[in-house]
Amino acid sequence: MNRLFPVILLFAVTGLVACVDEITLGDPDVPDSGILVQGRFIPGTPGMVEAEVLELYALSNNQPKAIGGAKVVLHDDQGHTLDLISNFDGTYTRSVDRDDPLFPAATGRQYRLIVSLPNGQVYESAWETLLAPAPADSLHAEIVEREYLNADDIPVLRPTLSISLDAGLTVPGSQDRAHLRWEIDQGFKLTDLPELPAYINNPPKTCYVVRKLLAETLHIFDGAGIPADHLYRYPLVETAIDSRFSEGFYLLVYQQTIGANAYGYFEELNQLLDRKGTQFDPPAGSIRTNISSPTHPEIPVYGFFYAAQEDTLRIYTSPDAAGNPDRYCPLPPPFNPRIHPTPCDDCLIEGGAQLDKPSWWTE
Numbered sequence: 001m002n003r004l005f006p007v008i009l010l011f012a013v014t015g016l017v018a019c020v021d022e023i024t025l026g027d028p029d030v031p032d033s034g035i036l037v038q039g040r041f042i043p044g045t046p047g048m049v050e051a052e053v054l055e056l057y058a059l060s061n062n063q064p065k066a067i068g069g070a071k072v073v074l075h076d077d078q079g080h081t082l083d084l085i086s087n088f089d090g091t092y093t094r095s096v097d098r099d100d101p102l103f104p105a106a107t108g109r110q111y112r113l114i115v116s117l118p119n120g121q122v123y124e125s126a127w128e129t130l131l132a133p134a135p136a137d138s139l140h141a142e143i144v145e146r147e148y149l150n151a152d153d154i155p156v157l158r159p160t161l162s163i164s165l166d167a168g169l170t171v172p173g174s175q176d177r178a179h180l181r182w183e184i185d186q187g188f189k190l191t192d193l194p195e196l197p198a199y200i201n202n203p204p205k206t207c208y209v210v211r212k213l214l215a216e217t218l219h220i221f222d223g224a225g226i227p228a229d230h231l232y233r234y235p236l237v238e239t240a241i242d243s244r245f246s247e248g249f250y251l252l253v254y255q256q257t258i259g260a261n262a263y264g265y266f267e268e269l270n271q272l273l274d275r276k277g278t279q280f281d282p283p284a285g286s287i288r289t290n291i292s293s294p295t296h297p298e299i300p301v302y303g304f305f306y307a308a309q310e311d312t313l314r315i316y317t318s319p320d321a322a323g324n325p326d327r328y329c330p331l332p333p334p335f336n337p338r339i340h341p342t343p344c345d346d347c348l349i350e351g352g353a354q355l356d357k358p359s360w361w362t363e
Contacts, residue, residue: 033057034300036064037123037291039113041074041307042256043098043105043130049074049084051092053115056302066090070117076103077110077127107132107173113305125305126290129259133309134178134223136255137166140233141315143322148240159241159323163251163315164233169223171257177223179263180255181308184237186213187250187358192347193329196338199345206247207343208361211352213239213251218273220266245322248363251315256308264288265304314360 039051051072054064068088073081082103084092098105110127117123146160169177191206214237221231236253258266268287291301319325329344343350 034302035067035117035121035123035293036303037113037115037125037301037305038303039072039074039092039125039305041105041111041128041130041305042310043096043307044310045099046095046097047105049082049094049096051084051113051115051305052090052303053092053117054090067117070115072113072115074103075112075114080104105130107309111307120295121293121299122295123291123293123301126292128262128290128305128307130307130309131178131257131259132172132174133257133311134171134180134255135168136253136311136313137168137230139236139251139253139313139315140164140166141251141317141321143241144238146238146240160238161241161245161249161251161317161322162238163236163253165231165236165253165313166233167231167255168229169226169231170229177226177229179223179258179260180221181258181263181266182219182221182236183254183256184213184219185210185252185254186239186244187252187361188244189247190328190343190347190350190353191247192344194345195330196341196345199341202346205347205355207347207350207353207355208357209347209350209353210252210358213237216273218266218270220263220270222263222267224260241322241325243325243328245317246319246325246327248319249317249322250361251317253313255311255313258306258308261288261290262304262306262308265290316363318363 034056036054036056037051039049041047041049053067053070053072055067056064066089068086068090070086070092072084072086072092074084075081080103082094082096084094086092096103107130110129112125112127114122114124140163142162144160144162145157147155148158150156167180171178187208187210189206190209191204193204194200194202219236265288272287289302289304291303291305293299293301331342331344341349347353348355
């Protein structure tokens with residue numbers, strides 16, 4: 001499953017261990033465009049390397065422009081290299097097994113990303129150390145009542161799934177407390193019920209939908225200075241109960257142990273997200289980067305590369321536990337006849353849908 005970090009939510013994700021440069025955006029003495037390079041290396045079986053390369057326009061309303069056809073290479077401090085595959089939409093990816101002899105991953109080693117653009121510009125990250133992972137122990141689910149505004153802006157109470165987490169704060173082999181980042185996915189079943197003439201004769205089928213939950217929310221925790229070596233029932237995320245729970249609902253948590261500078265980047269990004277109106281507004285301040293250009297130092301550069309080991313937790317909520325909410329299909333009758341198909345005509349239309357049952361899905 002591709003979980004390429006949602007960086008365009010203000011520029012990027014993520015972090016560093018070596019020296020960090022600070023860049024101020026929106027300075028009138030700075031060119032009105034720059035380059036965003038962001039990436040991450042998550043070892044596993046299989047592991048993944050992901051990167052994104054965009055041209056940004058800091059002083060205009062132009063949308064970021066994807067740069068395809070670049071040469072993007074992951075390096076380690078032992079001389080191994082791994083070329084990423086261009087999707088020609090500004091994203092670059094590569095799967096790699098943790099034990100691949102051509103690019104072995106190991107705790108304590110350092111990694112960096114080097115990007116060579118078709119026009120000859122080169123951008124490279126600082127070296128990032130791969131830390132041992134702090135353990136993610138367990139998730140806890142509770143159904144609570146929360147207040148929401150309805151369509152008429154009237155507060156109403158709705159049942160809500162509240163998730164808390166137990167996790168270690170000690171990095172193995174280190175006396176330092178962990179800096180953590182959590183990425184959160186949701187998984188649910190969706191059975192279609194075709195209605196449009198072109199689909200009406202198709203038998204209903206069930207899709208498994210897996211996608212981000214609260215994609216533009218950063219979940220991070222700074223363990224530095226915390227006397228305890230564990231988090232207990234740490235409030236992590238909540239989501240209102242609706243049709244997603246009608247056939248079973250999974251919450252998936254990916255816990256990453258990141259470096260202090262990576263945490264600092266995410267914290268700065270969080271602060272910017274809290275005070276900006278849209279994801280493409282020029283930030284009113286500065287944000288660190290560990291990307292630089294040895295060939296074109298005059299061009300503003302944004303973004304981060306980081307490496308992190310990941311621990312995964314999942315928790316299932318049955319339809320009964322959720323109060324058996326109504327299914328998504330059939331949809332309410334429309335005011336005008338529908339012309340375009342909906343996920344009820346073909347559940348594969350739903351974002352993140354697939355017909356194959358995930359290997360971890362058990363009920």
